[in-house]
Amino acid sequence: MIYQGVLTKMQTEFLEPIQYYLVFENDFIHMNQLLNKPIEMKLVGHQCLSCGLDRPIYRQGFCKTCFFDKPVAGDWIMRPELSTAHLGKEDRDLEYEKKVQLQPHIVYLANSSNVKVGVTRKSQVPTRWIDQGAHEAIEIVEVPNRYLAGITEVALKDYVADKTNWRNMLKNDVTDENLLEWRQNLKQHIPEEAKDYFIENNSETHLHFPVVQYPLKPKSLNLEKQISYAGNLVGIKGQYLIFEDQTVFNVRANEGLVIELNV
Structure with missing residues (x-):
């Protein structure tokens, strides 16, 4: 067919x-x-x-x-720390940016080729982890807007990777990690503005691919x-x-x- x-x-x-x-x-x-x-x-x-x-x-x-023109491709999509809708400042289309940026966001740890930190809208969990080929993941913080998630990710990137090695992910060349321990170790590096949003009690999500x-x-x-x-x-x-x-x-x-x- x-x-x-x-x-x-x-x-x-x-x-x-x-x-x-x-x-x-x-x-x-x-x-x-x-x-x-x-x-x-x-x-x-x-x-x-x-x-x-x-x-x-x-x-x-x-x-x-x-x-280069449409709001769906603004720089803040790939770099959440550049979000400005919480300040009422427009990048390309403030109405669209408020709709996307001013909603709950998750900063998470995912293990696909290695442990990495990432950001996604809460509504995209666990879809984001599936799309990255992660076999395990866990939320670190849940914040009310994209900017707070972005600055948290930036702060944590000094201590954990923010990229996936796609070849290792596809070869299934991965090691199980204790993401609860990773999350606890990273807690001290969360920015002051986001510390109150740290998630104390949750567990790893495990994903299996066909x-x-x-x-x-x-x-x-x-x-x-x-x-x-x-x-x-x-x-x-x-x-x-x-x-x-x-x-x-x-x-x-x-x-x-x-x-x-x-x-």
Whole structure:
């Protein structure tokens, strides 16, 4: 069967194991059902996730114009400490920024390739951890806005990583850690403004991914250069599709590409 649509990050369900869905405008594909089956992908065009035009994708699924103009791509998205809606200061669109920034946010620890600190809206737990391919995670603080989460993350980055090694994550080259101990050790480094929001009593969340075979030497598929690819799907972790020949495809990193999917 052939499907065609614009790539956006796979939707997920927090079940045992994680369930993945590729959502096109007119189709809803349960990716777990395609494990151990051949699939073919072909690049047929581009569609900016903001303006909808067929333009080259610059970053995060947006064309260059939208990336630099639209509030959904403001610098505070990637750098929460730059948030200013709590001060009533506009970056690109204050109404949008208030809607997103002035809601509960979580600073967390996640273990995917290593223990890292991160920020997400409370409504995105555990989706954010799934998207990062974390096999365990725990909340550190819950704050009322994005700015407080951002400055907390910045403070903790001096003592714990803030990046995931995607190759190690996909190889499942990971070690279980005691995140409760990590959280307790980091408590003293939380900024004064966020100390009252420290979460004293909670437990680790454990996540299990639908992977039949992990790659020993993952090689990333670039559809912009290769145009088409066919392979046997053997796993899904984070936002990556894992194939039997050790090719991996980051769906989220390719948002905005229009593909033809043959399954």
